[in-house]
Amino acid sequence: MSELTEMKCVACQVGAPLATATEIEEWQPKIPDWEIKEIEGIQRLERVFHFNNFKETLSFVNQVGEIAEQEGHHPVMLVEFRSATVSWWTHKIKGLHANDFIMAAKTDQL
Amino acid sequence: MSELTEMKCVACQVGAPLATATEIEEWQPKIPDWEIKEIEGIQRLERVFHFNNFKETLSFVNQVGEIAEQEGHHPVMLVEFRSATVSWWTHKIKGLHANDFIMAAKTDQL
Numbered sequence: 001m002s003e004l005t006e007m008k009c010v011a012c013q014v015g016a017p018l019a020t021a022t023e024i025e026e027w028q029p030k031i032p033d034w035e036i037k038e039i040e041g042i043q044r045l046e047r048v049f050h051f052n053n054f055k056e057t058l059s060f061v062n063q064v065g066e067i068a069e070q071e072g073h074h075p076v077m078l079v080e081f082r083s084a085t086v087s088w089w090t091h092k093i094k095g096l097h098a099n100d101f102i103m104a105a106k107t108d109q110l
Numbered sequence: 111m112s113e114l115t116e117m118k119c120v121a122c123q124v125g126a127p128l129a130t131a132t133e134i135e136e137w138q139p140k141i142p143d144w145e146i147k148e149i150e151g152i153q154r155l156e157r158v159f160h161f162n163n164f165k166e167t168l169s170f171v172n173q174v175g176e177i178a179e180q181e182g183h184h185p186v187m188l189v190e191f192r193s194a195t196v197s198w199w200t201h202k203i204k205g206l207h208a209n210d211f212i213m214a215a216k217t218d219q220l
């Protein structure tokens with residue numbers, strides 16, 4: 001499999017398969033700073049990014065917003081004074097899809 | 111008391127008094143769309159704003175960021191695809207200060 005950062009998100013429909021255990025095992029080491037969290041039965045990738053001030057935090061949030069718009073896949077972000085917590089998962093399939101690992105890797109690149 | 115939207119945030123130090131019950135009773139009707147939520151013993155003002163798409167959501171988040179920087183008082187924002195949940199409280203005094211009501215009113219104006 002090529003690098004996650006070089007992959008593009010694919011259109012994901014209701015009923016598309018969740019990432020398999022084997023896929024997660026392959027992809028997770030490529031994004032070691034992301035934690036898989038399960039909330040209300042839905043797995044998501046979560047990473048907290050720290051900054052020096054609010055301006056830097058908001059600038060990062062906008063950069064994530066830009067790649068989200070480019071790829072047509074959007075995260076949930078908790079924006080605080082000096083941090084942003086980014087969560088990727090796929091609403092339509094209530095869990096993790098390859099798209100989420102791709103977006104986590106692209107977020108790491110920012 | 112003048113309108114909340116015309117007031118400026120004041121520097122708030124550790125030990126400053128929390129908003130009193132009387133003040134909250136006076137200010138809350140001026141920001142009727144905000145709910146007072148208590149999380150881990152800390153009261154905060156919370157309102158969910160809805161939008162048509164992510165671009166609009168992010169644009170609103172940036173506008174809130176701008177008034178936050180102007181006033182030197184910052185919210186926590188949960189940014190989702192078509193909504194932003196804004197929470198105002200004062201970390202230094204672990205609860206609600208006049209500043210939070212002022213910022214909620216200014217957020218409503220955006």
